[in-house]
Amino acid sequence: MQNSPQSPIIEASKLTKQFGAFTAVDAISFEVERGEIFGFLGANGAGKTTAMRMLTGLSRPTSGQARVAGIDVAAHPEKVKQRIGYMSQKFSLYEDLTVMENIRFYGGIYGLPRKQARQAGSQLIEQLGMEAFARKQVSGIPLGWRQKLSFSIALLHQPDVVFLDEPTGGVDPVTRRQFWEMIYQAAETGTTVFVTTHYMDEAEYCGRVSIMVDGQIAALDTPDRLKSEFQAANMHEVFLQLTRPKP
Numbered sequence: 001m002q003n004s005p006q007s008p009i010i011e012a013s014k015l016t017k018q019f020g021a022f023t024a025v026d027a028i029s030f031e032v033e034r035g036e037i038f039g040f041l042g043a044n045g046a047g048k049t050t051a052m053r054m055l056t057g058l059s060r061p062t063s064g065q066a067r068v069a070g071i072d073v074a075a076h077p078e079k080v081k082q083r084i085g086y087m088s089q090k091f092s093l094y095e096d097l098t099v100m101e102n103i104r105f106y107g108g109i110y111g112l113p114r115k116q117a118r119q120a121g122s123q124l125i126e127q128l129g130m131e132a133f134a135r136k137q138v139s140g141i142p143l144g145w146r147q148k149l150s151f152s153i154a155l156l157h158q159p160d161v162v163f164l165d166e167p168t169g170g171v172d173p174v175t176r177r178q179f180w181e182m183i184y185q186a187a188e189t190g191t192t193v194f195v196t197t198h199y200m201d202e203a204e205y206c207g208r209v210s211i212m213v214d215g216q217i218a219a220l221d222t223p224d225r226l227k228s229e230f231q232a233a234n235m236h237e238v239f240l241q242l243t244r245p246k247p
C-alpha cells in the first residue's frame, strides 16, 4: 500500500494502549508530515515509548488506529518495519560484534543484498570517519560513536521514517550537536524523523513538538508557537508548565 507524497507520513487516530486496567496511551491523535523533525516529549512514564512501540509495529494497539507510510500498523506490522528505522538505547548494536559486522548484520535484517550491504558499510564508516574503529568490537568504542553508528545503521535501508528513542542520552554536548547535524541531513534527504528526548534544548531543534502528559497529548505545535502560547522563555518552561504536578 503506497501513500501519496502529499498525505501525512504518520497518522494516529485515537491510538490507545492499555495494560490491564491502566491506560498508558490514551486516545492520541496527531499527524506528521513527510520530512518533518517531530519531537515527541513527555515526563518519565508519560507513554512515549509505548506509543512509539505501537507506531513501529512492535506492540498492538488496544484500540484506535495508526498508519505509517500509509500502512496500518496493527494490520501489517511486518510491512511497517520494512519502511522504518528504529534506534533506542536499549535496542541497538550488538556489543560483541565489530562495527563492520554490525553494519552487515543489520544490512541483512533490512534485506540489503550482501554486496550492497558491504558497500554501504564501507561508505558509512568513511562518512562517519570511523575507519580506526571498523574492526573493533562495539563494546570497546565510545558511547557517542556508538550512537552515531546506530543512527546511521537505522538509515541503511533508506526508510521513510526513523524513530529515535532518546538517541543522545548520556553523551556530551559536542557529540549531541554532531548527532543533530546528522538528524538534519536525514530530514533534508526526505526521511521523517520522530524523536524523543529529555533535553529541552533539543526540543528547540525540532520542527514541531508534542508533549505527552499521563498518556495524552497535552500540547502540539512548533517550539516558537508553544513558547508564545505558554508565555515561556524556552521549551524547558513550557515543559514544566505542562508536566509539573498541579498543587
Ligand SMILES: Nc1ncnc2c1ncn2[C@@H]1O[C@H](COP(=O)(O)OP(=O)(O)OP(=O)(O)O)[C@@H](O)[C@H]1O
Pocket (backbone or CB within 6 Å): 019, 024, 042, 043, 044, 045, 046, 047, 048, 049, 050, 051
Ligand atoms: N508492558 C507493560 N506492562 C504494564 N505497564 C507498562 C508496560 N509498559 C509500560 N507500562 C507503563 O506504562 C506507562 C508508560 O510507560 P512508557 O515507557 O511508555 O513511558 P515513557 O514516556 O516512555 O517514559 P520514559 O521517559 O521513562 O521512557 C508507565 O507507567 C509504565 O510503567
